[in-house]
Amino acid sequence: MPDPAHAPARHDAHAPEIRLVQSSSLSTLVQREIERMILAGDLPAGAKLTEANLAEQLGVSRGPVREAFRALEGSGLVRIEKNRGVFVRQISVGEADQIYELRAVLDEFVGRRLADTATPAQVRELRQIVERMEKATARNDVDAYLSANLDFHDRMVELTGNAKLLIVYRRLVNELHLFRRTTLAQGGALPVSTREHREIVDRIAAGQPAPAGRALHDHVMASRARMHKTYGNGRAAAKPSRRAPDR
Amino acid sequence: MPDPAHAPARHDAHAPEIRLVQSSSLSTLVQREIERMILAGDLPAGAKLTEANLAEQLGVSRGPVREAFRALEGSGLVRIEKNRGVFVRQISVGEADQIYELRAVLDEFVGRRLADTATPAQVRELRQIVERMEKATARNDVDAYLSANLDFHDRMVELTGNAKLLIVYRRLVNELHLFRRTTLAQGGALPVSTREHREIVDRIAAGQPAPAGRALHDHVMASRARMHKTYGNGRAAAKPSRRAPDR
DNA sequence: ACATTGCAGATTGTTGACAATCTACATCGC
DNA sequence: GCGATGTAGATTGTCAACAATCTGCAATGT
Numbered sequence: 001m002p003d004p005a006h007a008p009a010r011h012d013a014h015a016p017e018i019r020l021v022q023s024s025s026l027s028t029l030v031q032r033e034i035e036r037m038i039l040a041g042d043l044p045a046g047a048k049l050t051e052a053n054l055a056e057q058l059g060v061s062r063g064p065v066r067e068a069f070r071a072l073e074g075s076g077l078v079r080i081e082k083n084r085g086v087f088v089r090q091i092s093v094g095e096a097d098q099i100y101e102l103r104a105v106l107d108e109f110v111g112r113r114l115a116d117t118a119t120p121a122q123v124r125e126l127r128q129i130v131e132r133m134e135k136a137t138a139r140n141d142v143d144a145y146l147s148a149n150l151d152f153h154d155r156m157v158e159l160t161g162n163a164k165l166l167i168v169y170r171r172l173v174n175e176l177h178l179f180r181r182t183t184l185a186q187g188g189a190l191p192v193s194t195r196e197h198r199e200i201v202d203r204i205a206a207g208q209p210a211p212a213g214r215a216l217h218d219h220v221m222a223s224r225a226r227m228h229k230t231y232g233n234g235r236a237a238a239k240p241s242r243r244a245p246d247r
Numbered sequence: 248m249p250d251p252a253h254a255p256a257r258h259d260a261h262a263p264e265i266r267l268v269q270s271s272s273l274s275t276l277v278q279r280e281i282e283r284m285i286l287a288g289d290l291p292a293g294a295k296l297t298e299a300n301l302a303e304q305l306g307v308s309r310g311p312v313r314e315a316f317r318a319l320e321g322s323g324l325v326r327i328e329k330n331r332g333v334f335v336r337q338i339s340v341g342e343a344d345q346i347y348e349l350r351a352v353l354d355e356f357v358g359r360r361l362a363d364t365a366t367p368a369q370v371r372e373l374r375q376i377v378e379r380m381e382k383a384t385a386r387n388d389v390d391a392y393l394s395a396n397l398d399f400h401d402r403m404v405e406l407t408g409n410a411k412l413l414i415v416y417r418r419l420v421n422e423l424h425l426f427r428r429t430t431l432a433q434g435g436a437l438p439v440s441t442r443e444h445r446e447i448v449d450r451i452a453a454g455q456p457a458p459a460g461r462a463l464h465d466h467v468m469a470s471r472a473r474m475h476k477t478y479g480n481g482r483a484a485a486k487p488s489r490r491a492p493d494r
Numbered sequence: 495a496c497a498t499t500g501c502a503g504a505t506t507g508t509t510g511a512c513a514a515t516c517t518a519c520a521t522c523g524c
Numbered sequence: 525g526c527g528a529t530g531t532a533g534a535t536t537g538t539c540a541a542c543a544a545t546c547t548g549c550a551a552t553g554t
Binding site: 307 | 536540
């Protein structure tokens, strides 16, 4: 057994690199990079991803790129058509509607749970994020606002302690990103949305599960309504579930 | 445009094959086959999947198998360790607990929604599945019961018309399959569970959203409780969310 | 006897080449 | 001029070979 007193600092210093090399195959790296490009908007929705191009651009062979494509298809970011290529997925209004519906259900649970379990320190942390939102709103800095908004919801889900929920939630949020660049930016809805966030934290801090859940549910549904107001015919798309699906 | 009167029958007869060849690359086929083997229990949880073995066994090269692995990792059925191999995932009690919690939330939504939207024909269909369960219970045919149980819940989610919810739900159910062969089989809980199913359908048929949702929620939580009773220390695993997760 | 080191076999990661398929354009016939 | 047909280029699907890494066992030294 090596003496830990001899060179512990070096060991600890290099541990992250070791972990990095151990965990990341080229496929994983490529996957993350493409994911970043898609979510950042570098690769617009519907764009075609050509294996050879990406491979050359990233300095790897086609194999890892293909594997990354398979993984990305699983997370819903790309669509693969055999012998035709892979494309950045396009989310229709109807699909976005379904995702919002799902998010509302999950977020309601998050609110109820946090109202029961959140510690004062956690509430304080959430309030700080809301303050970031308020400052961004005052400056009319949409990017900063969106970033804080993402952090707020992601952090809340994280605080529930349900790792599986976090995975599912993030996937949904990612897919929602594919919907034409954030419906929120339009319409000056920032002040309204910010107020909703503050109320959510208040309910959680007060330890009121049902109101906290309701506030979060309604908050998501308000985003959904904004989307329907901005695009498309609200009614038809808002209730696609009325049609009985076949087996 | 070709005249559809000339050879429509042949065209229609071969259309499925054409679709099959068009949609399915080897990767997809391999993926589905491995998924089937895992869910059927041919590949036990924790088993190591060797690329070369599977490739030879399925008569393909290693490439498609590797791609299938990436996709399967995304759906949570396998775990990939770099330079070590891929393994059928093992679900811990804690993880199963989180999945049950999530399922309860989703199923509650399903119940509420169906109580609002289900047509008489759909209710009839659900009742038929419940009858299958009752017959299986009478014969003490566990396999038939589990199959009907799966159909029941899957069909209900399908009837909500939310395709995204269906995808998420199926993924969760699949992962739950990885948990040591179905906790339900033990303990003679079949009659209890069957009664719960009948009540769920009754609430839906009566158009009572809140009770229907509650019945489904409690039904899932009862399964979760059975799991905790069968395995492990109920308390510690039942409330993993009390511990504040770090960022 | 025990731990450490080195080696051989097996397995995974990556690459480049070949075959099959698709897309777009040019050519041909009407 | 317009549509159909054929062909060339590009792109994807699959495969087999090479390099890197890991695992288990044997040899070695203390």
